[in-house]
Amino acid sequence: MDFRFSSEDDDFRREVGDFVESELPWDWRERAVDAEEPEDAGLVREFKRKLAGNGWLTMAWPEEYGGQAAPHIRQMIFNEEMAYRGVPAGDSGVRMVGPILMLYGTEEQKQFFLPRIAQADIDWSQGYSEPDSGSDLASLQTRAVEDGDDFVINGSKIWNGAHSGSDWMFMLARTDPDAPKHRGISFLLTEMQQSGVTVEKIPMMWDAHRALVTFEDVRVPKKNLVGELNRGWYVGAALLDFERSGVDRPARAKRLLEDIVGFCKENSRNGKPLAEDVTVRSRLAEMAVQIESCRLMCYAVAWMQSQDMIPNREASITKAYGTEMMIRLYSLGMQVMGLYGQLDPESSWAPLRGRIENGWMRSHGGTVAAGTSEIQRNVIATRGLELPR
Numbered sequence: 273m274d275f276r277f278s279s280e281d282d283d284f285r286r287e288v289g290d291f292v293e294s295e296l297p298w299d300w301r302e303r304a305v306d307a308e309e310p311e312d313a314g315l316v317r318e319f320k321r322k323l324a325g326n327g328w329l330t331m332a333w334p335e336e337y338g339g340q341a342a343p344h345i346r347q348m349i350f351n352e353e354m355a356y357r358g359v360p361a362g363d364s365g366v367r368m369v370g371p372i373l374m375l376y377g378t379e380e381q382k383q384f385f386l387p388r389i390a391q392a393d394i395d396w397s398q399g400y401s402e403p404d405s406g407s408d409l410a411s412l413q414t415r416a417v418e419d420g421d422d423f424v425i426n427g428s429k430i431w432n433g434a435h436s437g438s439d440w441m442f443m444l445a446r447t448d449p450d451a452p453k454h455r456g457i458s459f460l461l462t463e464m465q466q467s468g469v470t471v472e473k474i475p476m477m478w479d480a481h482r483a484l485v486t487f488e489d490v491r492v493p494k495k496n497l498v499g500e501l502n503r504g505w506y507v508g509a510a511l512l513d514f515e516r517s518g519v520d521r522p523a524r525a526k527r528l529l530e531d532i533v534g535f536c537k538e539n540s541r542n543g544k545p546l547a548e549d550v551t552v553r554s555r556l557a558e559m560a561v562q563i564e565s566c567r568l569m570c571y572a573v574a575w576m577q578s579q580d581m582i583p584n585r586e587a588s589i590t591k592a593y594g595t596e597m598m599i600r601l602y603s604l605g606m607q608v609m610g611l612y613g614q615l616d617p618e619s620s621w622a623p624l625r626g627r628i629e630n631g632w633m634r635s636h637g638g639t640v641a642a643g644t645s646e647i648q649r650n651v652i653a654t655r656g657l658e659l660p661r
């Protein structure tokens with residue numbers, strides 16, 4: 273067994289890095305670009321099209337669906353390089369909808385959606401949570417009623433990114449209200465630009481928004497049902513396993529840690545360089561260990577995906593560990609920067625262009641989005657350690 277990347281993999285990593293460095297808009301490296309914010313969404317899509325032009329966005333997909341049938345490890349290297357350089361390239365189409373359609377989609381769905389996802393032609397939003405359904409997702413109430421060739425949708429979905437002008441939503445809706453709650457749900461793909469869809473923005477505590485989407489008699493053709501009718505819970509749950517895994521967190525963390533280390537080398541407190549402070553040094557080193565551990569866990573998940581296995585407890589482990597690690601990292605940044613760390617990106621005194629203040633608030637949302645840390649621990653306990661429910 274060889275634990276190193278091959279020389280071809282290393283060459284590929286360099287090629288991706290060089291391309292991004294030469295093409296990246298000048299300020300992306302220094303600020304948190306948010307693909308779910310309208311002012312960034314267009315730029316992100318433009319940049320993803322360039323990456324798609326190189327065949328990189330979905331390189332591990334089969335050629336017939338817009339991929340290059342490349343080894344999964346290459347896709348992981350690509351994702352890692354993107355996250356390290358602050359490019360939000362791994363959208364939910366590439367990361368979640370595409371893999372789910374390959375597992376459960378009809379041939380017609382694959383032919384229509386996969387090449388468009390590969391070319392970054394579709395922006396998706398995720399319609400899982402509802403105002404009264406979060407962790408207990410199976411209690412969702414949005415109804416999809418069969419009517420001729422269509423489903424008619426009524427209800428609402430919250431906390432998603434639809435405000436950035438998403439084209440399609442992948443959603444869970446109740447198709448049989450009389451069945452046990454996990455067994456009356458279906459997985460649908462809904463076009464967003466149609467009458468009956470209302471999108472309202474909700475401000476977040478950091479400089480961003482999420483959306484509340486209301487559906488009033490919205491028609492979805494039955495051909496947009498993914499998987500079996502009333503069995504959408506299982507499709508939706510498999511999608512979560514793709515969502516929760518991801519090498520992007522340790523890659524983003526590595527970059528931020530490097531920036532915090534740079535700050536410590538350039539700044540002093542009480543007349544002493546921060547980089548010479550024993551406590552600061554050991555906290556930075558401890559953080560480096562955590563990031564490396566997280567990276568290796570994500571590699572294991574990527575390997576499972578390359579073997580056509582769906583990571584489940586493994587995805588929950590990386591999700592819980594990775595998101596909580598991000599909080600620890602931003603908190604460390606906040607502590608070494610002292611009061612300056614609390615300045616927002618508008619302040620000319622803010623170190624790292626206010627990324628610490630903004631990211632610290634955002635990082636707490638990370639432990640909630642895609643299933644809270646408590647829910648991940650429940651998954652690890654039951655499916656990983658086989659403890660009773």
Ligand SMILES: Cc1cc2nc3c(=O)[nH]c(=O)nc-3n(C[C@H](O)[C@H](O)[C@H](O)COP(=O)(O)OP(=O)(O)OC[C@H]3O[C@@H](n4cnc5c(N)ncnc54)[C@H](O)[C@@H]3O)c2cc1C
Pocket residue numbers: 397398399400401402405406407408430431432433482637638640641642643644645646647650
């Ligand atoms: C930044 C952000 C982005 C998001 N993006 C999307 C999106 O794109 N699409 C989408 O559909 N949703 C999205 N969400 C919603 C997210 O999935 C939910 O917020 C999450 O599932 C928790 O649901 P809730 O907010 O209703 O909290 P609740 O479910 O009400 O939970 C409240 C508290 O109780 C705890 N708790 C609940 N049940 C249990 C249990 N069984 N065991 C132990 N503890 C429990 C929780 O851990 C939490 O601490 C996003 C959320 C955030 C913060």
